[in-house]
Amino acid sequence: MSLASRERRLAWALLAPALLWTAAFFLLPFVAMIALSFAHMEGREVVQGFDPDNYSRILTDPVIRGALWNSLQITVVVTVISVLLAYPLAAIIAFRVPARWQRLALLMAVLPFWTSYVVRSYSWLLVLGQNGVVNKALLGLGVIAEPLEIASTRAATVIGFVHFFVMLLTLTIYANLIQLSPNYSRAAQDLGASRWQTFTLVILPLTLPGVVTGAFLTFVLCIGDYITPQILGGNTELTLPQLIMLQLGRSGNFPLASALSVVLMAVVTLAYFLSIRWLRLDRV
Amino acid sequence: MMRVLTWAYLAAAYAFVFLPVAVLVAFSFQDGRLPVPPFKGVTLDWYAKVLGNDDLVAALLNSLLVAVVSSVIALLLGFLAAHALARVRLPRSALMRGVLIAPMTVSYLIIALGLLSLFNMTGVRLSLWTAGIGHVVINLPLCFAITYAAMGDHQRNAERAARDLGAPEWKVLTLISAPMLSAPLAAAFFLSVTFSWDEFIIAFLLTRFDVTLPVEIWSMLKSGLSPATNAVGSLVFLVSVTLVILLELTVFRKRP
Numbered sequence: 001m002s003l004a005s006r007e008r009r010l011a012w013a014l015l016a017p018a019l020l021w022t023a024a025f026f027l028l029p030f031v032a033m034i035a036l037s038f039a040h041m042e043g044r045e046v047v048q049g050f051d052p053d054n055y056s057r058i059l060t061d062p063v064i065r066g067a068l069w070n071s072l073q074i075t076v077v078v079t080v081i082s083v084l085l086a087y088p089l090a091a092i093i094a095f096r097v098p099a100r101w102q103r104l105a106l107l108m109a110v111l112p113f114w115t116s117y118v119v120r121s122y123s124w125l126l127v128l129g130q131n132g133v134v135n136k137a138l139l140g141l142g143v144i145a146e147p148l149e150i151a152s153t154r155a156a157t158v159i160g161f162v163h164f165f166v167m168l169l170t171l172t173i174y175a176n177l178i179q180l181s182p183n184y185s186r187a188a189q190d191l192g193a194s195r196w197q198t199f200t201l202v203i204l205p206l207t208l209p210g211v212v213t214g215a216f217l218t219f220v221l222c223i224g225d226y227i228t229p230q231i232l233g234g235n236t237e238l239t240l241p242q243l244i245m246l247q248l249g250r251s252g253n254f255p256l257a258s259a260l261s262v263v264l265m266a267v268v269t270l271a272y273f274l275s276i277r278w279l280r281l282d283r284v
Numbered sequence: 285m286m287r288v289l290t291w292a293y294l295a296a297a298y299a300f301v302f303l304p305v306a307v308l309v310a311f312s313f314q315d316g317r318l319p320v321p322p323f324k325g326v327t328l329d330w331y332a333k334v335l336g337n338d339d340l341v342a343a344l345l346n347s348l349l350v351a352v353v354s355s356v357i358a359l360l361l362g363f364l365a366a367h368a369l370a371r372v373r374l375p376r377s378a379l380m381r382g383v384l385i386a387p388m389t390v391s392y393l394i395i396a397l398g399l400l401s402l403f404n405m406t407g408v409r410l411s412l413w414t415a416g417i418g419h420v421v422i423n424l425p426l427c428f429a430i431t432y433a434a435m436g437d438h439q440r441n442a443e444r445a446a447r448d449l450g451a452p453e454w455k456v457l458t459l460i461s462a463p464m465l466s467a468p469l470a471a472a473f474f475l476s477v478t479f480s481w482d483e484f485i486i487a488f489l490l491t492r493f494d495v496t497l498p499v500e501i502w503s504m505l506k507s508g509l510s511p512a513t514n515a516v517g518s519l520v521f522l523v524s525v526t527l528v529i530l531l532e533l534t535v536f537r538k539r540p
Contacts, residue, residue: 010453011372018365018384018424025421026387029398036401089297096290107532109297112305114524116482118498119517122505123304126311126319129509133307136321167301216389224391226485231505241393248489254401261394272389 037259046254054259064243068263071240074154075223078161079215085162086169087211093170094177106174113167121231124160125151128232152234160232161222168221169214176210177203212278219271224264240264305521312514319511330515340516343500347481350412350496354419355427355476361420362427363469367461370435371443381432388425395421396489403490410492418486423476430475434468474531478524 040051058064089109097105112120127133128150135147150156184206188198226241233239238246240260247257272279311319315327334340365384369377387395399418408414442464446456462469484498491499497520504513 007372008374011368011374014364014368014453015374015380018361018428019380021361021420021424022383022387025399025402025417026390026395027383029395029402030390032401032405033394033398085297088293092290092294096294103532107528109301111525111528112301112521114478114521114528115305115308116498116501116517116520116524118484118501118505119308119513119520120304122513122517123308126307126509126514127304129320131318131320133303133321163300163304166297220389220391224393226393241391244393244397248397248400254404257397258401261397264391265394268389268391 033258034262036255037262039255039258041251041253041255044252054256057256058259058263063238064260067238067240067243068267070154070237071223071264072267074157074161074229074239075219078158078165078222079218081158081162082165082169082218083211083215086166086214087173089166090170090173090177094174102178106171109170110167113164113171117164118227118231120164121160121228124156124163124232128156128159151232152236154233154237157229157233157239160228161225164228165218165222169211169218172210172214172217173207176207180206209278209280212275213280216271216275216279220268223267308514309518309521312511312518314511314514317510319509319514330511331519334512334515334519340497340500343495343497346412346494347497350416350419350487351477351481354416354480355423355473357416358420358423358476359427359469359473362424362429362472363431363462363465364457366428366432366435367457370432371440384428385425387421388429392422392483392485396486399486400489410490412491412494412496415487415490415496418490419476419480419483422483422486423480426479427472427476430468430472431465434465439464470534471531474527478527482520482524 035048036046037054038050038052039046039048040053041047058068093102093105093109115123125132129135130147130149130151132151134150135144138144139147150159180203184202185198188202189195193201224241226239226245229239230242230245233242235242240263244257244260244264247253247260310323312330313326313328314323314330315325362384368374369381374380396418399414399421402408403410403414439461443456443460446460447453451459481496482498483496484502487496488499488502497516501513501516501520504510504516
């Protein structure tokens with residue numbers, strides 16, 4: 001056996017556990033889920049088979065279509081707002097805060113990122129609720145006469161999401177900005193570019209891959225999240241993950257839940273192909 | 285003008301980011317039954333109540349167990365795979381990198397649902413271990429990506445030298461590669477632990493009788509607002525922040 005082929009064998013042996021784990025507990029379940037999405041329910045029994053009914057139901061049922069539409073709207077709005085808020089924050093920390101304070105400033109800016117995800121949504125309920133801090137403060141100041149209804153609305157869901165993703169995006173965008181050599185902007189300014197031109201024509205394009213990668217992660221995490229809309233959004237308008245969980249809980253309708261998940265997956269895949277030009281997932 | 289705007293933005297951002305946490309912690313000391321204004325005075329009763337709650341303490345220990353065990357497995361598998369792919373040029377290595385990273389682009393809900401279907405079909409009973417399997421699935425890509433990105437020529441040369449001197453591969457791994465990568469390995473491990481111990485949806489769908497802390501907190505929420513939930517949340521925050529600060533002080537301090 002030649003040295004090269006022995007090397008190769010060893011590499012395969014080291015690689016095998018990770019590949020097998022991913023195949024057994026990620027790819028296989030995924031295939032099982034797709035197969036299940038073509039099954040149907042008879043009473044409380046799942047009947048395997050090739051039955052596209054679940055998908056035609058998704059296309060026609062107004063509740064399901066509404067949930068899909070809600071999820072898409074919320075996710076797009078959250079992603080856009082989060083990027084717009086996080087970019088200046090990351091830029092200020094990277095370019096305005098003195099170097100020795102930068103890590104501390106960044107650490108502080110994302111510290112609440114490390115609170116429990118469930119508890120964070122609950123905390124926003126305390127802030128935004130009928131008797132919450134915001135309402136009590138505004139009532140006390142005489143700005144409003146009646147408490148605002150923010151909790152249990154889409155606004156609360158969006159605020160809760162934006163809070164989380166601003167922190168995530170600040171981290172990823174900061175990591176990109178700090179890697180940029182200052183020579184780029186120096187060169188641009190030597191060549192007569194204004195500060196605004198330097199930003200839009202040099203800095204922004206150079207950081208675009210990082211921004212798009214962060215935005216893509218935001219999209220994936222946001223559209224698949226059950227907790228935030230469930231705690232903050234109330235039950236008046238459902239998102240896709242809430243609908244999936246309802247199918248699992250109340251009726252035990254695994255086939256429909258699987259079909260809905262496949263649709264969710266398809267939406268994420270679409271987002272992936274739209275952003276693939278700039279994605280750098282292996283360098284997050 | 286620009287300066288004022290800059291610092292005002294920074295201050296506003298910090299206020300926004302810390303607002304819910306500040307409210308959470310402040311009202312965990314509420315001497316009353318509702319964690320909303322007005323503030324009625326300071327008490328530690330809720331902390332005593334929470335720490336005396338056996339279900340919560342059991343859930344906390346379950347969470348730690350699942351987090352540590354699943355992170356160790358994810359780190360080990362991710363590190364070995366990264367080592368193999370960084371070392372030898374294998375056919376279709378880009379495809380394999382893609383397969384290993386793929387779970388990162390899939391919602392946790394879908395991973396959980398897929399595993400739930402698989403376990404149902406094969407008759408595997410749900411337990412902390414099934415949740416742990418799910419956590420390895422989500423943390424493996426992270427551990428792989430972090431260690432793979434950290435492997436460079438410098439390290440490859442050191443490994444090659446060790447091999448030339450007759451070291452068997454397990455010695456190369458344990459005596460050369462792992463120590464040289466101690467910082468990224470530690471970072472990957474602690475990130476995995478923090479993600480796993482806080483993860484909700486996989487733990488919720490894949491556990492049955494023994495549950496993890498986020499699932500236990502979730503069932504507390506169903507009984508409405510209570511300063512007890514604030515107290516649990518504040519404690520979780522304290523633990524996570526301590527972990528992050530330790531990580532910052534030990535691992536990242538060493539980086540040039």
